[in-house]
Amino acid sequence: MRRVVCPGSFDPVTNGHIDIIGRAARQYDEVIAAVLTNISKRGLFSPEDRVAMLREATEDYPNVRVQQFDGLLVDFCRENDIPGIIRSLRSVSDFDYELQIAQMNYQLAGVETLFMTANPQYSFLSSSLVKEVASYNGDVSTLVAPHVEQALRDRFAGD
Numbered sequence: 001m002r003r004v005v006c007p008g009s010f011d012p013v014t015n016g017h018i019d020i021i022g023r024a025a026r027q028y029d030e031v032i033a034a035v036l037t038n039i040s041k042r043g044l045f046s047p048e049d050r051v052a053m054l055r056e057a058t059e060d061y062p063n064v065r066v067q068q069f070d071g072l073l074v075d076f077c078r079e080n081d082i083p084g085i086i087r088s089l090r091s092v093s094d095f096d097y098e099l100q101i102a103q104m105n106y107q108l109a110g111v112e113t114l115f116m117t118a119n120p121q122y123s124f125l126s127s128s129l130v131k132e133v134a135s136y137n138g139d140v141s142t143l144v145a146p147h148v149e150q151a152l153r154d155r156f157a158g159d
Contacts, residue, residue, distance in 0.1 A: 016122030074109035
């Protein structure tokens with residue numbers, strides 16, 4: 001079985017994330033969308049909320065499984081017998097950053113990283129940008145799934 005992991009904080013999950021996960025799902029038998037718990041960053045949504053939103057956003061892909069993890073991604077890969085990581089590249093600066101991580105992951109555990117270029121429709125898109133626009137009550141309806149848009153509205157309504 002060909003398996004890969006698509007890791008991220010997914011805070012929140014965007015249409016760009018779903019595009020990459022969906023494209024990976026067409027290429028691999030199983031795709032694990034791994035939600036990172038980063039203790040050095042305070043997220044807008046809890047890890048449990050991010051997992052729930054990502055599960056709903058990927059429900060049309062029967063070979064995608066969503067799982068939460070913390071720690072090193074290569075340890076997650078070893079524990080789950082995952083030989084490859086899918087990462088998206090939006091720009092040259094993404095490549096510079098991602099290449100170092102890919103080389104470290106290979107050095108640490110022999111885990112391969114495969115890069116997918118972002119769909120041009122989403123090449124500008126990031127969770128940070130979505131959160132900023134949503135925080136000012138901007139329209140993010142074309143950037144995230146409807147349930148994510150509602151979660152953002154609910155979150156920022158209290159601010």
